[in-house]
Amino acid sequence: METTVLKKRIFLSFPHMSGNEMKYIEEAFQTNWITSMGANVDAFEAEIANLVGLKEAVAVSSGTAAIHLALELLNVSKGDKVFCSSLTFVASANPILYQGAEPVFIDSEPETWNMSPLALERAFCDAIQLGELPKAVIIVNLYGQPAKMDELIAICNHYQVPIIEDAAESLGASYKGKASGTFGELGIYSFNGNKIITSSGGGMLVSNNKELLKKARFLATQAKDDAPHYQHSVVGYNYRMSNILAGIGRGQLEYLTHRVETRRFIFKRYFDELSHLPGLSFMPELTNTRSNRWLTSFTLNENVTNTSVNHLISSLADENIESRPVWKPLHSQPLFQNSRYYPHKLEESVSDQLFKSGICLPSGSNMTDEEQTRVIDVIQNLFQ
Ligand SMILES: *Cc1c(COP(=O)(O)O)cnc(C)c1O
Numbered sequence: 001m002e003t004t005v006l007k008k009r010i011f012l013s014f015p016h017m018s019g020n021e022m023k024y025i026e027e028a029f030q031t032n033w034i035t036s037m038g039a040n041v042d043a044f045e046a047e048i049a050n051l052v053g054l055k056e057a058v059a060v061s062s063g064t065a066a067i068h069l070a071l072e073l074l075n076v077s078k079g080d081k082v083f084c085s086s087l088t089f090v091a092s093a094n095p096i097l098y099q100g101a102e103p104v105f106i107d108s109e110p111e112t113w114n115m116s117p118l119a120l121e122r123a124f125c126d127a128i129q130l131g132e133l134p135k136a137v138i139i140v141n142l143y144g145q146p147a148k149m150d151e152l153i154a155i156c157n158h159y160q161v162p163i164i165e166d167a168a169e170s171l172g173a174s175y176k177g178k179a180s181g182t183f184g185e186l187g188i189y190s191f192n193g194n195k196i197i198t199s200s201g202g203g204m205l206v207s208n209n210k211e212l213l214k215k216a217r218f219l220a221t222q223a224k225d226d227a228p229h230y231q232h233s234v235v236g237y238n239y240r241m242s243n244i245l246a247g248i249g250r251g252q253l254e255y256l257t258h259r260v261e262t263r264r265f266i267f268k269r270y271f272d273e274l275s276h277l278p279g280l281s282f283m284p285e286l287t288n289t290r291s292n293r294w295l296t297s298f299t300l301n302e303n304v305t306n307t308s309v310n311h312l313i314s315s316l317a318d319e320n321i322e323s324r325p326v327w328k329p330l331h332s333q334p335l336f337q338n339s340r341y342y343p344h345k346l347e348e349s350v351s352d353q354l355f356k357s358g359i360c361l362p363s364g365s366n367m368t369d370e371e372q373t374r375v376i377d378v379i380q381n382l383f384q
Contacts, residue, residue, distance in 0.1 A: 016366040024247030038243030052179035059241035063190025063203035068095035085140040087351035105331040114147030141170035144294035199249030262365040279305035299357040326358030
């Protein structure tokens with residue numbers, strides 16, 4: 001009788017504990033600081049600020065909360081426009097809707113898969129004509145690859161519109177030697193379970209603008225005025241990170257450098273073993289940038305292969321291996337069907353092409369060599 005034993009599941013990106021997390025959690029218990037204040041929160045904020053070379057950081061309950069606070073701090077409100085990368089996770093743009101503002105989506109360019117300076121410039125030209133400049137521009141660094149920051153910053157500076165850098169996926173990456181996430185007026189990181197390091201859930205808002213971050217702390221703790229009783233003049237949020245979760249984050253942060261090395265190593269092995277296959281092109285890394293290679297991704301040109309994106313994903317699934325198409329562009333999501341969109345060139349939407357042809361492979365830093373071999377074998381066999 002034949003028995004089928006399901007092979008061990010290989011996930012796209014899975015939490016990878018360092019071993020030091022419990023030490024910080026225990027300290028929190030011993031001192032009874034188990035809520036949203038305490039030594040771990042303070043230290044985690046200082047450690048992140050120090051790591052990325054900014055003056056200050058505010059630990060919050062999620063990356064999404066950090067983006068929401070950033071928009072609030074830049075006075076984004078009802079009816080305002082906010083420009084945002086289209087090829088990203090929905091969390092980049094949801095907070096625009098929380099504020100009652102309107103997203104305008106900007107396409108990617110082929111060299112980083114991130115925001116296209118050409119599309120951004122066209123969006124600004126139209127905005128000037130319409131007399132409605134955006135209040136902010138949200139630039140995403142996809143899968144750990146920094147965007148073309150010099151070009152994008154020059155355009156935003158020209159129109160004097162502040163940048164929020166969504167570096168949820170790019171902690172540990174750099175652009176011209178400077179940490180990803182530090183190029184905007186405000187930057188955000190995520191410590192969700194699937195990110196390069198995790199606090200089980202959490203985020204960080206970073207900036208050199210201490211005044212803004214002071215206000216962020218105030219807004220994130222229910223906007224309580226300075227008075228002996230409970231007094232409130234503006235809407236606040238309960239967005240602070242707990243001291244327990246900050247402990248997990250601290251244990252993880254100690255290993256960030258290793259995690260980046262490992263993910264880059266995993267990318268390199270996929271590249272070495274698969275890049276010769278016809279029609280397969282890996283996500284590029286722009287000169288003078290260093291991606292953290294959070295997720296290894298590539299595109300498949302179905303015209304020159306005998307396989308397809310769907311077939312590849314389902315063949316991996318048959319072997320209990322998780323893989324995913326790249327993000328579905330937000331401009332084509334039902335949620336945003338009425339939003340304006342600026343493609344890279346008038347006749348060329350790069351994000352739509354990437355969505356049709358792109359695949360993300362398992363890239364977790366705790367994936368074993370044997371597990372990676374399983375993934376590689378499935379793909380190589382499809383090209384036999
Ligand atoms: C994960 C992610 C977020 C949201 O972070 P959470 O901590 O899950 O709220 C925002 N933007 C991008 C690009 C992400 O990948």
